[in-house]
Amino acid sequence: MRSSRKYVLLAGLYVAQTLPGHFFSNVFPVVLREHGASLASIGYLQVIGLPWLLKFLWAPLVDRLVGPRGLHARVIVALEALFCLSTLALAFVDFRAHFALVVGLMTLSYAFAATQDVAVDALAIRLLSQRERGPGNAVQTGGNIVGALLGTAGGLALYQLIGWSGVLIALALALLPPLLPLAGLGRRAAGAVGPPSRHGGMLGFFGQPGAKRWSLIMLASHGGSMASMMMSKPLLVDLGFSAVGIGLLTGVYGLGLGLVGAWAGGRIIVGLGRKAALALGCLLSAVAAASLAPLALGLVSGPYLLTGLGLSGVGLGLTMTAVNTIAMDFARSGHEGADYSLQVAISMLGGGVVMGASGVLAQALGYLGLFALCALLCLGAAGLAWFFFRERRPAAATSG
Numbered sequence: 460m461r462s463s464r465k466y467v468l469l470a471g472l473y474v475a476q477t478l479p480g481h482f483f484s485n486v487f488p489v490v491l492r493e494h495g496a497s498l499a500s501i502g503y504l505q506v507i508g509l510p511w512l513l514k515f516l517w518a519p520l521v522d523r524l525v526g527p528r529g530l531h532a533r534v535i536v537a538l539e540a541l542f543c544l545s546t547l548a549l550a551f552v553d554f555r556a557h558f559a560l561v562v563g564l565m566t567l568s569y570a571f572a573a574t575q576d577v578a579v580d581a582l583a584i585r586l587l588s589q590r591e592r593g594p595g596n597a598v599q600t601g602g603n604i605v606g607a608l609l610g611t612a613g614g615l616a617l618y619q620l621i622g623w624s625g626v627l628i629a630l631a632l633a634l635l636p637p638l639l640p641l642a643g644l645g646r647r648a649a650g651a652v653g654p655p656s657r658h659g660g661m662l663g664f665f666g667q668p669g670a671k672r673w674s675l676i677m678l679a680s681h682g683g684s685m686a687s688m689m690m691s692k693p694l695l696v697d698l699g700f701s702a703v704g705i706g707l708l709t710g711v712y713g714l715g716l717g718l719v720g721a722w723a724g725g726r727i728i729v730g731l732g733r734k735a736a737l738a739l740g741c742l743l744s745a746v747a748a749a750s751l752a753p754l755a756l757g758l759v760s761g762p763y764l765l766t767g768l769g770l771s772g773v774g775l776g777l778t779m780t781a782v783n784t785i786a787m788d789f790a791r792s793g794h795e796g797a798d799y800s801l802q803v804a805i806s807m808l809g810g811g812v813v814m815g816a817s818g819v820l821a822q823a824l825g826y827l828g829l830f831a832l833c834a835l836l837c838l839g840a841a842g843l844a845w846f847f848f849r850e851r852r853p854a855a856a857t858s859g
Contacts, residue, residue, distance in 0.1 A: 464640070465586055466598045471637030472535070472579050473599050476572045477606030479546045479630045482614035483507055483565045487554075490618065494555060503562060510570035512807060514577055515800035519661060521577040522796045531582040532641045538575035543634045545571055550627035581796035584787045593728025593736070596783040600721035600776055604714050612710060663791070664798050669849055670789060676843045677806040680737070680782055681775075682813030683836030684744035686829070688713070688771045690817050691751055694826050698759055708764070713772040720776025724784075727777070733785050738845040740778030745837035747771040748830045755826035774837075782806055785848075 488501045525531050545568040554561040587595040610630075617626040665671055688709070695705045720740070727736040747770035753763045786802040813836065821829040 460586070460644075462591055462594070465591065466595060468637075468640040468644070469579070469583055469586075469595060470598045470602045471640060472575075473602030474606045474609070475539075475634045475637045476542070476576055476579070477603050478610040478614075478633055479542075479568055480508070480511070480572060481607045481610030482626070482630060483569070485611040486614045486618060487565075489615070490623075491554070496558075500558065504565075507562060507565040507569050510566065510573040511576075512804060514573040515661075515797065515804045517574065518577045518797040518800040519794070521574060522581060522794055525578060525581060525796075527793070529585065531578055531585070532644045534578045535575055535582065536638055536641060538571055538578060539634055539638055542568060542571035542575055543631045546627060546634065547631035550624040550631070554623065577796040577800050580799045581790075584790050584795040584799065587787070589788075590729065592784045592787050593733075593780070594725040596728075596780045596787070597721045597725030599783055600724070600779045601718050603779075604717045604721065604776065608710065608714055612706070661794075661797055661801060664789070664794070664801055667789060667791070672847055672849075673785065673789060674802075674805055676737075676840070676848055677782060677786075677802060678809035679836070679840040679843055680741060680778055681806055681810030683748060683833040683840065684741075684771065684775050684778065685810040685814045686817040686820075686836075687744070687748040687751060687833035688775065689814050690821050690826065690829055691768060691771070693821075694751070694754060698754065698757075708768055712765075713768045716769045716772035717776035720773035720778075721780050722776075723773070724777040724780030728781065728784055733781055733788075733850050734844060734848050736777060737781035737785070737848065738841045740774050740776075740781055741837050741841035741844060742774075743770050743777060744774035745834045745841065747774055748834040748837060752827055752830045752834075755830055788850075 484504065484507070488504060491501050491504075521534070525534050545564055549561060549564050549568070552561055552564065583595060583599070614626060614630065617629055621629070665674065692705055692709055695708065700708070720743075724736050724740065727739065747767050750763055750767035750770060753760065754767065782802075786799050786806075789802065790798040813833075817829060820832065824832065
């Protein structure tokens with residue numbers, strides 16, 4: 460299969476699987492608040508995203524399901540159908556009268572999307588050659604960003620135009636076209652399975668040479684960047700920016716430049732290697748956090764603002780592309796979905812802990828202290844990547 464066809468196939472699947480989730484997480488809370496829902500009720504929505512974090516627990520079952528015969532396409536189609544139906548069902552439920560049912564269906568939709576993501580990741584690892592993994596993960600990162608933009612901004616616009624039922628029907632139908640490229644995907648296209656890893660089971664991942672060191676780098680890779688991006692939003696509120704302005708700056712502009720970072724990451728990985736891409740992504744995130752510091756002092760300047768938010772997006776896109784590419788390299792043969800999902804959970808854990816503490820840190824240190832800390836964390840991650848990471852050949856067999 461030609462590289463371009465692989466990228467088109469993966470791009471469609473990665474965009475589609477993020478669309479409903481971002482509508483649920485980012486738009487539905489706004490809708491609820493507009494209809495007078497309490498903050499406590501809105502807080503319950505945090506549970507709907509748990510399947511995405513916990514998918515590594517059942518990822519080994521997905522690996523066994525696709526098996527050595529390469530049944531990825533069949534499994535992905537079946538899960539996408541369930542994903543579509545659970546999303547479609549929400550169109551016929553009044554969220555004001557049946558809130559618990561809506562939350563349950565959203566969680567179910569998230570679970571099908573997360574499980575399908577395991578199968579898609581396993582397919583990507585089998586499908587992409589080592590040289591294709593950089594550009595392929597740029598496609599994945601870009602697809603996730605596009606899905607976030609469409610699911611949030613596009614979903615909100617559609618909701619205002621066609622209402623609750625209309626937007627959910629549209630989201631459900633949008634999940635189907637990306638399945639078309641799978642029609643011609645034979646079992647051989649998914650690549651041959653290499654010899655079984657001598658490190659068995661999920662915990663066997665850590666028995667691979669360099670896996671423990673890589674896990675430490677993953678824990679450090681996203682914390683500073685995610686925390687600075689998150690706390691830039693309340694800072695902009697305090698500086699007097701409107702909700703629309705904040706959405707345009709952090710969403711359209713910041714995430715849009717994340718696409719540039721993803722593209723650059725793919726190119727750098729091919730030209731200079733994984734280590735260089737990862738270290739540069741963390742370094743750009745450090746510069747971005749430092750560029751936000753003048754804003755914390757009340758110096759509302761266009762160059763500081765655009766540099767900080769823009770480099771945040773570029774650095775995050777570049778770092779995500781590098782981390783995902785290296786995660787593919789560490790995926791063991793026959794355990795592709797499980798190993799990849801476990802590594803995603805590790806990186807999310809590191810980012811989530813710092814991001815979760817960012818509000819308390821900002822309260823204690825002020826915005827200036829927080830952004831300085833984030834910059835130092837990003838610099839530390841860049842140092843870990845450059846001095847301690849050792850590139851390796853992929854553990855799983857791939858197609859050429």
